[in-house]
Amino acid sequence: MNLVDIVFYFFAVIIVASAAVVVLSKNxxxxxxxxxxxFFGVAGIYxxxxxxxxxxxxxxxxxxGILVLIxxxxxxxxxxxxxEMKTGITGKAQYAIGGLSTLVLGGTLIYVFNSTSWxxxxxxxxxxxxxxxxxxLLTNYLLxxxxxxxxLLLAMIGAALIARRK
Amino acid sequence: MLTDFGFxxxxxxxxxxxxxxxxxxxxxxxxxxxxxxxxSTYECGEEPMGGAxxxxxxxxxxxxxxxxxxxxxVVFLLPWAVVYKQLGWFAFIEMIVFVVILLAGLAYxxxxxxxxxERPRPYIPSLRDLVVPKKD
Numbered sequence: 001m002n003l004v005d006i007v008f009y010f011f012a013v014i015i016v017a018s019a020a021v022v023v024l025s026k027n028x029x030x031x032x033x034x035x036x037x038x039f040f041g042v043a044g045i046y047x048x049x050x051x052x053x054x055x056x057x058x059x060x061x062x063x064x065g066i067l068v069l070i071x072x073x074x075x076x077x078x079x080x081x082x083x084e085m086k087t088g089i090t091g092k093a094q095y096a097i098g099g100l101s102t103l104v105l106g107g108t109l110i111y112v113f114n115s116t117s118w119x120x121x122x123x124x125x126x127x128x129x130x131x132x133x134x135x136x137l138l139t140n141y142l143l144x145x146x147x148x149x150x151x152l153l154l155a156m157i158g159a160a161l162i163a164r165r166k
Numbered sequence: 167m168l169t170d171f172g173f174x175x176x177x178x179x180x181x182x183x184x185x186x187x188x189x190x191x192x193x194x195x196x197x198x199x200x201x202x203x204x205x206s207t208y209e210c211g212e213e214p215m216g217g218a219x220x221x222x223x224x225x226x227x228x229x230x231x232x233x234x235x236x237x238x239x240v241v242f243l244l245p246w247a248v249v250y251k252q253l254g255w256f257a258f259i260e261m262i263v264f265v266v267i268l269l270a271g272l273a274y275x276x277x278x279x280x281x282x283x284e285r286p287r288p289y290i291p292s293l294r295d296l297v298v299p300k301k302d
Binding site for chain 2: 004007044047048050052053055056057060061064065066068069072073075076077130131133134135137138139142145146148149150152153155156157159160163164
């Protein structure tokens with residue numbers, strides 16, 4: 001078990017523990033804050049996979065943007081406090097259904113993981129990938145790049161249109 | 167590259183340990199005599215009224231949504247800035263096009279008044295509204 005493995009399990013423990021808090025917490029605000037650590041741990045896993053650009057994207061968009069949006073969404077709801085939240089194990093039927101669906105989903109994922117012949121890259125990039133992404137984005141994939149701006153424009157107008165109070 | 171991120175992780179760990187040691191030593195050293203007044207929220211000497219969790223204005227949500235989209239734009243700016251020097255004017259014009267398309271969105275939300283705070287719009291009746299139509 002080398003250093004990278006230790007760091008991987010460190011992040012894996014953070015992800016699983018904080019995700020458990022998200023699901024099991026009785027307070028929706030604590031769930032939202034716990035999601036921060038889940039996102040952070042996923043960013044760490046990305047770094048371990050040598051995907052530094054995706055890790056930075058994860059930090060900026062998920063932690064900097066989407067999490068803020070989720071917390072805003074929580075604060076915009078009328079009843080935050082004194083709300084009976086159904087988290088954890090609430091009944092035998094839910095326990096059975098939840099356990100069964102988890103078992104099916106987990107089993108399928110493990111089966112697919114083991115039966116797929118994974119493409120193993122002969123060489124792991126040790127340098128930053130941002131430069132390569134930038135170069136190919138501005139030359140080979142120029143049209144998708146500019147189309148992304150149109151998509152963002154549409155999302156912005158749509159969001160403003162829906163969220164505007166009328 | 168991995169070592170560079172290793173330093174960042176080291177900073178995180180040192181930060182957590184540093185704060186953790188501070189809180190732990192304080193917890194060990196300080197006397198613990200809680201009472202209801204001491205446990206209440208400090209509000210500049212005033213007695214706190216109600217909870218801090220109130221319903222926020224929906225305006226914040228629109229602003230956060232717009233922020234998120236410009237956040238995505240910044241993510242696109244990052245790889246562009248790295249290769250900008252090699253590609254020169256070509257990359258510059260591409261990014262100008264990208265930014266101008268997004269600026270149209272900013273102009274839209276600006277013109278529609280999503281960025282400005284909601285002001286009360288009093289209804290000022292004009293003289294024409296007060297005229298009673300003549301009955302024949």
